[in-house]
Amino acid sequence: MNLSELSKILYDFEDLHFDPIKEIKIDRWNLWRVIKTPLYYHIFTKKSSGAPASIKKTGVSSLLLKKINSTFRFLLHLIPAIIKRKKVILFPFDVEKTYKNEQGKYVNITMDIFADKRVLQSYLYMETSYLGNFKKPALIEGDLETDGLQTGIALLAKTLRIYDPYKKETEKIFSLLLEYKKNKALDFELELVTIKKWVYHFYAEFIFYKLFYLLTNPRAIIITDQLAAGKVAAAISNNIRTIELQHGLIDEYKPDYILNKKMDQIRDSLPLPEKIGVFGDYYKDILLRQAFWKPEEIIPLGTFRMDLYRNKISSIPPKNNRIISFPAQWNSFQELSDILTYILLNFKSAFTLYIKAHPQEPPENIEWYRKLAEQNKDVVKFFYSEYNIYEVIASSDLVIGFDSSMLLEAVALIKPVITITSKTSPRGVYSHIPSNNELRECIKLISNKDELSSLLNQYNDSPAFREQWEQLCRKQSEYICKSDYLNNCRDLISKVLQ
Numbered sequence: 001m002n003l004s005e006l007s008k009i010l011y012d013f014e015d016l017h018f019d020p021i022k023e024i025k026i027d028r029w030n031l032w033r034v035i036k037t038p039l040y041y042h043i044f045t046k047k048s049s050g051a052p053a054s055i056k057k058t059g060v061s062s063l064l065l066k067k068i069n070s071t072f073r074f075l076l077h078l079i080p081a082i083i084k085r086k087k088v089i090l091f092p093f094d095v096e097k098t099y100k101n102e103q104g105k106y107v108n109i110t111m112d113i114f115a116d117k118r119v120l121q122s123y124l125y126m127e128t129s130y131l132g133n134f135k136k137p138a139l140i141e142g143d144l145e146t147d148g149l150q151t152g153i154a155l156l157a158k159t160l161r162i163y164d165p166y167k168k169e170t171e172k173i174f175s176l177l178l179e180y181k182k183n184k185a186l187d188f189e190l191e192l193v194t195i196k197k198w199v200y201h202f203y204a205e206f207i208f209y210k211l212f213y214l215l216t217n218p219r220a221i222i223i224t225d226q227l228a229a230g231k232v233a234a235a236i237s238n239n240i241r242t243i244e245l246q247h248g249l250i251d252e253y254k255p256d257y258i259l260n261k262k263m264d265q266i267r268d269s270l271p272l273p274e275k276i277g278v279f280g281d282y283y284k285d286i287l288l289r290q291a292f293w294k295p296e297e298i299i300p301l302g303t304f305r306m307d308l309y310r311n312k313i314s315s316i317p318p319k320n321n322r323i324i325s326f327p328a329q330w331n332s333f334q335e336l337s338d339i340l341t342y343i344l345l346n347f348k349s350a351f352t353l354y355i356k357a358h359p360q361e362p363p364e365n366i367e368w369y370r371k372l373a374e375q376n377k378d379v380v381k382f383f384y385s386e387y388n389i390y391e392v393i394a395s396s397d398l399v400i401g402f403d404s405s406m407l408l409e410a411v412a413l414i415k416p417v418i419t420i421t422s423k424t425s426p427r428g429v430y431s432h433i434p435s436n437n438e439l440r441e442c443i444k445l446i447s448n449k450d451e452l453s454s455l456l457n458q459y460n461d462s463p464a465f466r467e468q469w470e471q472l473c474r475k476q477s478e479y480i481c482k483s484d485y486l487n488n489c490r491d492l493i494s495k496v497l498q
Helices: 003-016 031-047 063-084 112-116 147-163 167-184 192-216 230-237 261-269 281-288 304-310 330-346 363-375 389-394 405-412 428-432 449-461 463-480 485-497
Strands: 088-091 123-127 220-224 241-245 275-278 298-300 322-327 351-356 380-383 398-401 417-420 443-446
Touching: 003 031, 003 167, 003 261, 003 428, 031 167, 031 192, 063 147, 063 192, 112 123, 112 485, 147 192, 167 192, 192 230, 220 230, 220 485, 230 241, 241 485, 275 281, 275 485, 281 298, 281 463, 298 485, 304 389, 304 405, 304 485, 322 330, 322 389, 322 405, 330 351, 330 363, 330 417, 330 449, 351 363, 351 389, 363 380, 389 405, 398 405, 405 417, 405 463, 417 428, 417 449, 428 443, 443 449, 449 463
Parallel strands: 088 123, 088 220, 220 241, 241 275, 275 298, 322 351, 322 398, 351 380, 398 417, 417 443
Antiparallel strands: none
């Protein structure tokens, strides 16, 4: 079961069982909407082999001391946050601070621009660690480290699980899921205790953030990849405006963003942001396909890095060979390692290969890529996850990958793209692109090494073929990612804060 198939399965469940699920609530919030996204990632992680080490295990040394220290720091810095009463609270996605800028500082690719370029004059930057660690030095230092708040949320959630005030509701949704799984002969594992964890974490977060917002009194929050979180529900309850910024790919059934149009009947019970800022009109069109979202709720913004790199001459020294870049994905390691080995055996004199590690790449994968680059120094270069992937893509002539969002962003940078089928993505990035969309003309789908060999030979030997391919990408560039990100964001925020 791949991600796109799983997305459709959950969408169909929502459609088939709308009448019973619309009545199941936690407080005023629809319980199905609360668990839908964590259920999606839970099933995918369980079904995927080679899950990243960072997901499987975390350090436990001095865990109690860390929690005590983080709670103390949070309370200490909460006082000035209450006094200053900032207009907007920023909630960055914790794994997005993945690369360093030229000054050696870690950058959150989505949120930091609001502070660094003064899109916002008054903000409170909420920083959450990733696996207990904060990336330092950072371009924008957090005003509040939320780990201390998370400790309180976790304790309350655990207490709620003991008293189980929503026992009937969680058992009802669990029963519906089991019935659906049986009727559709679906193969995934799910336990009631897991659903309870998601539900009570949401409810505990909702309670804590209602209080937090009362103390800090913001006018708006900006979040990334947290559409149905308790903090969003709390903001809605406190009449605080909410903006979600797109992170990664959105396809036509992605459960984070896509809701069945029937769910509009219970919109007031859905913890959803008021506005969603997407990369471009391509993603807006996808969100509007199922007729739940309204056009005025979806705002194409672009991205700051896309604006920067569209016309930027790469700082990576050029090489004689044409450069192919590979945005690695931890769940397609075996397929990528096979492809890299094949190209080195058959096209070593024609191409230079750039490999960029995924932020959640397991150490054993990184070591394999590092050794491959070391053994083939003249034609292979490996970039760790901290390196700016846009720098890699901008310096490339061709991009090859599986179903990464970077493949679409490469097209926006006018780079021809090849998508490869894999176990987790049997249709490559085509799984996320509507079948009638012209974007597919820019991205060539291959399923075996013979097809890859033929395509690489044609690309290498025919200038006319290369030029035609690039022209197709140029035609789609603005559609995928809108230009003028900073001014688009300023316009959106000024309207929200009116």
